[in-house]
Amino acid sequence: MTDLLEVRDLTMRFGGLTAVDHLSFKVKQGEIHGLIGPNGAGKTTTFNMISGFYTPSGGHVLLRGEEISGYKMHEVARRGVVRTFQHSTLFAELTVMENALVGTHMPFRPNVVAAIFGWDKEDRQKAQARATEALEFFGIDHLKTERAGDLSHGHQRALGLAVAYASHPSLMLLDEPFTGMNPEETRRMMDLMKKLREEGITILIVEHDMQAIMGLCDTITCMSFGKFLAEGGPEEIRNHPDVIEAYLGGSRNVA
């Protein structure tokens, strides 16, 4: 398997605080890659740097070998890296269908002139079809006409993923997708992510829910206080002494 994304010596400083310190890891094509660590480890900051939300203080983000660090968020997105947000970030005032249609912005780029004269009929139909497909994939197509803000929490998370999925991404960055979900919803969401992997979409996931992470990821990178700590398969990470120490705090003294 080839590397889709490579993070090399990535560093982020906020004033005197170094939130991410020379972090390096690789994400292979077609896998689900987990990024874990205790609170404040710098996971979300790393995410924000990869997606272009922050400009890194140092280091590189390489997508298929091409440098993408320092690009704006929409420029990164146009290269196939689409992110979701930690909270239920949606267009709350728009309908579910309209949310998904915004997700199709990249494959079917709107054009003012064509829109005025009605030359974009075909594009609009295709965008509609793609949006419907994305909603069906996440099982929320029956809610099409609802206001996104009125949906239940679980459906909102699913819609957030559908918006990202609608744009035909090659890499999805999921920021804590299981937060606030009950075990049943979590299980259903895990199945959906495995389905995404089967479609060839690579997933990088930041998550607190260890059960979900261990059951889902092919590779896990663990970080602590902004630094790389360990990397490996779920079994390896679960038994790694440094990881246990980072999570439980000085486990050796206790044991």
Add this chain to the structure above:
Amino acid sequence: MLKHLLWPIALVALVLLPHGLSFSQQEILVFLTINVLLVSTYRLLTLTGEWSLGHVVIMGVGAYASALYTKEFGVFVPVSMLLGGITAALIAILLSFPLFRMKGFYFLIGSFAAGEIIRLLWKRFRDPFGGAKGIKGIDPMPDFSIGIYDFDFFEPISYYYFAGTIVIFCLWILWRIEKSPVGLTFHAVHWQDKLAEASGVNLRAYRTLAFAIASGFAGIGGALMAHYVGTINPNSFDVEVMVFVLTWAIVGGTGTFYGPILGCVLLTVLNEIVLREMGFEQLRPLIYGAILIASILFLPNGLESIVQRFTRKEAKS
């Protein structure tokens, strides 16, 4: 059945309307028509979530440009109106570079400052802008005939038909834009700019696009006004007029396409016809202000919320 008849009936009513009015009311009707375009373009700008205080000055850019093109270069009037709109759009694109580094409240103040700078430039440079006195003797629209009707532009009725046709055409374009994927993207930029950006939307480009389109059509509105009145000066486009536009938009509500138009029409009728007829000449600004406050208190979603209440009931039953 009723729905299909609604538009033709509205059109016939608009055609017949000026014949029942006095001469001064016909003149007000012409300004009302232009203001409907102005307030609709303002709504397009607010779709992306930015409220500008320079919109009336941008309209003035269209007016000055169109007036100067006819005066200095002898451009045919309808063509110069179009060119005036294009000039306003280009100026807006230039202004977007400093202005769209700001958002929200800062953009509001920045747009006000930009507008005042343009107005001061008009005042400072007598050549070609005519200084504080502005430009006088702007070429009127040349008379023409379309067979069934002779356009004589000394008559406000003729100008009303002419401006009305252009305004309806512009409104149609604005409507098409809003209902298209481009309009949806404007909404997306407004409600969650970060998520829109993560979906690949170039925020700066879309904000600039909305600003340029709104400014272009406002410029056409300004040109329509300049060639009707025949004289323009920097004070025709000062912040007082902007306050009127804001009032129309807020009282009407900016949630729907027709909201601001509703606000503009009702408040103009109220201000110019009802209050003037009743003879409250001095008290008019006071009453106008009271209406604004009352509508914010009791109709926070604007006049459109009343219409929506009725149409929703209909849809349910």
